[in-house]
Amino acid sequence: MLRYLNKVSGNIKQNKMKKIIYSKFGGPEVLQITEVPIPAVQETNILIKVKAVSINPLDWKIRNGEMKLMSGSKFPKGIGIDFSGIVEDTGTAATQYKKGDEVFGILDVFKGEALAEYILASENEIAIKPSNISFEQAAAMPVVGSAALQIFKTLVKVEKGNEILINGASGGIGMFATQIAKMSGAIVTTVVGGSGIQAVKDWGADFIVNYSNEDVLKGDKQYDVVIDLSAKMPFSKAKQVMKRSSTYIHTAPGPKEIISSFFINMFSSKKYKLLMLKPAPEYLAELTGYAASGIAIIVSKVYPFHLFEKAYTEVPNGKFIGKAVITID
Structure with a gap:
């Protein structure tokens, strides 16, 4: 009986993931790590195991409540817009990508939620990561x-x-x-x-x-x-x-x-x-071409996932060259 309970407990844990959320507007201190179910793949969705997430001024402007007219005031909210990762699963109608593909992309600018171990994206929100750049560099590109x-x-x-x-x-x-x-x-x-x-x-x-x-x-x-x-x-x-x-x-x-x-x-x-940012699939395709041809993509600061609060404290105040990203193992 104990062995059975341990097995059930293990399966439940396997269906959970870590995600950064906040339940009120404010500074980096409102961010918290939580454990939530891995999102279920729908017909047109792609489940992605996230490897890196870029840090953008939009992140803290939305979190501070400066853009609530566009982002809304419904909580909890996730954070993070652009990302890179590996395709874990696909819906039956999502045929452009397969499990194991290395991708990068951009989520809804005002909803985000990329800073999590797994995310759902649609086919027009991602592109294949060029093989000559790292996951950190790929996450730094979209926004x-x-x-x-x-x-x-x-x-x-x-x-x-x-x-x-x-x-x-x-x-x-x-x-x-x-x-x-x-x-x-x-x-x-x-x-x-x-x-x-x-x-x-x-x-x-x-x-x-x-x-x-x-x-x-x-x-x-x-x-x-x-x-x-x-x-x-x-x-x-x-x-x-x-x-x-x-x-x-x-x-x-x-x-x-x-x-x-x-x-x-x-x-x-x-x-x-x-400039009112409106992501588009053709931009991701063009960025793929630039990256493949060797355009410089500088990531000058990399934070591990557990230092998310430090990342969002330092980056707005620092003078970083290029981009800063958070990585997820």
């Missing part, structure tokens, strides 16, 4: 890579010889935006701190401004496109270095920026555009 692609595909058309200024270029979006802009033939000026100089140089930046000892706004150069990735160069300041017909891009807009951009765009030839 920031999709953001960079969306900027250049939907907000501004970059042509050869265009002058582009990327403020705060050493982070995740900057990593992809700098390299993609260069591939498009643009002349790229990056603004970074001292620790980011070598990285943007490696990514192909034509000009590098160290904000520690130089103010790009006091220079004589004028730009066709200004992309602010640091939230420290508002349109009111950026317009002084923008050409007569040019575009400013805000990558973390709130209600104030949405209203401001509407009125500015009515009256000014210097346009104010907002």
Whole structure:
């Protein structure tokens, strides 16, 4: 009888997984690890054993309650948007992937829940991981890579010889935006701190401004496109270095920026555009191609799963080059 109970107990445990959740808005302290059932595979779902999860500013903005109009206020909530892992099981109608496939992908931006041992995804939320990159690098791509692609595909058309200024270029979006802009033939000026100089140089930046000892706004150069990735160069300041017909891009807009951009765009030839991330399967496919061809993907900090609170405490305050990720064994 005891042997039977132990066997039953073991089976129950095998059907459980660890997941990070929070039950109220707040700082990293509201995050907690919990044990929940492994999600059941439905007809069109794919069950993925997660290997790595990227850390993004959206994570803490949603967790802090800054975006509750989009994310809602229903608890508990999971955290984490982009991930990499291995296909564990597939629904009967999910035919593009099979057990054992190494994949990466992006979940619903405002629901997330990737930071768990297992997740469910649909076929259009994932792509095959290129064999030449690690799980950590693959997890680092979807959000920031999709953001960079969306900027250049939907907000501004970059042509050869265009002058582009990327403020705060050493982070995740900057990593992809700098390299993609260069591939498009643009002349790229990056603004970074001292620790980011070598990285943007490696990514192909034509000009590098160290904000520690130089103010790009006091220079004589004028730009066709200004992309602010640091939230420290508002349109009111950026317009002084923008050409007569040019575009400013805000990558973390709130209600104030949405209203401001509407009125500015009515009256000014210097346009104010907002990045509202909308993941798409074609972005994952394009990122796969970039990764396979050797685009630089820098993961400068890796945290083990059990240090999730430390990760979400340090990353918002730190100055990391490229991306930081959490790994799950």
